[in-house]
Amino acid sequence: MRSIARHPLLRRLVETVLTLFGVAVLVFTTLRAIPGDEITATLGTEAAGLSAEQQESLRAYYGLDKPLVLQFFSWLGNVLTGNLGFSRRAGATVGEMTANALPVTMELAVLATIVGLLIGVPLAMLSASRPNGVRDGFGQLVGLAALSVPNFLLGAALLTVISRYAHYNPNAQGFAHFTQDPLLNLQQMLFPALILGFGLAAPIMRTARSALLEVQTQDFVRTARGKGVAPWRLRVRHVLHNALNPIVTMTGIQFGYLLGGAVVVEQIFSVPGLGRQVLAGIQQKEYAVVQSTVLVIATTFVVVNLLTDLLYRVIDPRVRAA
Amino acid sequence: MTALLELADLRVSARSGRADREIVHGVDLTVEAGQTVAVVGESGSGKSLTMLAVMGLLTDPLRVTGGTVRLGDRDLTALSERELRTIRGNDAAMIYQDPMTSLNPLMRVGDQVVEAMTAHGVPKAEAGRRMLDLLARVGIPDPKRTARAYPHEFSGGMRQRVMIACALAMRPRLLIADEPTTALDVTIQQQILALIDELRRELGMTTIWVTHDLGVVARLVDRVVVMYAGHVVEDAPVRQVFSAPQHPYTKALLAALPDPTDDDRPPLAQIPGRPPAATDSVEGCPFRPRCAQAVDACATRPALQPRAQGRAACWVPPHEWRN
Known part of the structure; x- marks a missing residue:
């Protein structure tokens, strides 16, 4: 078992997975740190004119109302099953x-x-x-x-x-x-x-x-x-x-x-x-x-x-x- | 006998800044065809540089700044790089000090021997056949298989055998062996020395052994040329060098050879002091500061003068030496 764990190929694989996971976390948090979200980006200043319920339902539509950890893992889970997401702007899947x-x-x-x-x-x-x-x-x-x-x-x-x-x-x-x-x-x-x-x-x-x-x-x-x-x-x-x-x-x-x-x-x-x-x-x-x-x-x-x-x-x- | 190699007042300098710093100060040396000569001296004496200058292999900042090198009827210092290339590895070949670094690590050893021939116009197929013979001749087992190996798969001794095969591929008239055994195990040293000597006889090559250890090549050479700080200080038949050295430095070198049969002698004699660095400018005889025989006349540098046999650069004849 020890010898398998030390195999350079396996080590490399583990390193790679960890690196990619790190990248995913980093991008996810950086994006959230930028002010604004898809709602404000789409509606611009008009977003401010929406009622609280409208805001709430839009946030729910985009999944922005869920806790960050949940958002992260639901996205990651989708990626792992081959679903990279959907772009409303392009009208196509990622x-x-x-x-x-x-x-x-x-x-x-x-x-x-x-x-x-x-x-x-x-x-x-x-x-x-x-x-x-x-x-x-x-x-x-x-x-x-x-x-x-x-x-x-x-x-x-x-x-x-x-x-x-x-x-x-x-x-x-x-x-x-x-x-x-x-x-x-x-x-x-x-x-x-x-x-x-x-x-x-x-x-x-x-x-x-x-x-x-x-x-x-x-x-x-x-x-x-x-x-x-x-x-x-x-x-x-x-x-x-x-x-x-x-x-x-x-x-x-x-x-x-x-x-x-x-x-x-x-x-x-x-x-x-x-x-x-x-x-x-x-x-x-x-x-x-x-x-x-x-x-x-x-x-x-x-x-x-x-x-x-x-x-x-x-x-x-x-x-x-x- | 005719001279195969003739160095006249050969000077090698290193460029440092705008000035040239001379390291080899006018070497005169003649090697007859078929002769075997040892060039002996401490590291830094300029012996290797002199030989690299003969091959035209000095690289920046080193270069020949004076004198001539005649090989046969041609002055090598007057040749272009292109003309020199037809001589290197063809008329004159060299075996180097460190076989661990002297082979290209990314090239199969067989290809490196083949290259020594294709560089001089031998067709590839023929070079390939001759390479297998050469590898067998220098004692490499199973040449067909080993020719496809890379240098890192070889021991030091085996690599030096490959280097020998490269050097002898074109059957050169002149072979320069620059400390070919220094980097090898003692047990391997004798094998390599014997192999080179055997091939020298077989091919009738004029051979120059460069060494810091006179004992190693004493049995293999006709003549000994002793260099010190970029000067030839003695040049004489090997028997005389051992029996009656004409230069105090030669005598000191011999005293430094271990002799297990002589109980009275201290195991390893030393020459006091150290040779001048290339940066020191020495007035007079370069050995003077370390010489037990130095007299006032040594303030002027002695030229090589004929002795009963050979030549020596010393003002004080051996019979006047104090012990």
Whole structure:
């Protein structure tokens, strides 16, 4: 029994469940701490004109009259049975909404991550090939710029310039899902992915640069040079390969942020992702929408983390053995 | 005999700030084809740096700041990185000190040996076949299976065998073995030394052993080059070095070797003081502050001068030494 309880997989599972429960509690209480509820959000100032009975019956309708603990567990119980709640605003269940938004967010996150890696890693290799040289200065400068420019600025600027001067704005029309119109979908995803990817490139570049610099000084790199290995093979097969773990870690974390944190860019480019779903939920005080969506995001985050761990095993035979 | 390797006034410096700090101060060294030479000295004497400079493997902030390295008829210091690459691992190969860190942890050992050949244009399939032979030759059991293993699955001795296979893959003319047994268990040390020596004979390689322990390689070499603080202080046939050292430092090194057959000798003699740090600028003979034989003339640095056999950099001839 002891040995089963100590199994890393089981421990991991318990940790995950506890984490998700913590997230649920946190979101639930934070939401309740925001002034107003769905009644005031729907009726605005007119809510004050309602009679006490009307108020009472509305509160009962939304289930707001029950004790908080009861509200929490009734929601959690529903979630566990697959009922994520209903959005009056959208006229759809949170399950349906999420089924639409999650693929969009995932697609955007994957594309942005690819962009971030395609910019960040080569830039880091360029920087590390001659530390403190001109290339390194250039790479660091681009990294700093990418880190410093807020993406709402970049997004708004890009959208303005492209639509105004190039008369190209694929995001002006309704959003097309990849399954409906892949070509239009990719066009609509292009700019948000570029902007998010640019922001992503900075931390990836910094992490990769320091990892590459560290690996470069290791003995086995000297061995490879001593064998007469060509520079490109040396940089990729020996140096980059050994620097992958920190890069994967950083990318995994950043990917997690993208799942819920792309709200601003989703808003600017009218991409109906999870971020917008949460935002709308908060504005409407649709508690179930926010709670359930955040829980979905957190679960996805956990899964991504798990995949990152699996990736370590693919990269490093020593992890596989352990 | 013809010289295979010829170092003339080779200087290695470390860049620190804007100034260069010289660490190897003009090494002259000639190794004849087929000869086996030991380069001996304490850590910090510049012996490893000199050899890395020969291979063109110095990395920032270290670099060659003077002199030439001739291998055969080519001056390696004048070659581009691209040209050097065709020589490294091909004409000249090196075995390194620490086999635990000298292999890429993420690459199968077989691939690392194969790479030593494909880097020089050997087709992959042929390199694969030769790799299996090489692994067998360096004493790795069941090469077909072990070639697919990763370095962490190997012991230190086994890893050093893989390193030897990498170094010998292209049958280099020059082999530099940089303290190849220092990081290994004593029991394994002898096996590795014997293996390298055996392969040296078999392939007729000119070999340079770099070591801080003269006792380890005494039986394997023709000649001994003693380095101290970035200078060659003595260069002589191995018999003479042991029977009649021409430099007080060489003599002190020998006295520091344990000799279980001699009861009168203290178990481990020490050389008083310590070698100058690379940051110290030493006037005159670098060994002077620690030397029992120092005289006024030592304030000027002695050049390597011919002795009956070999060369030594000392103003005081052995017959004038006080004990």
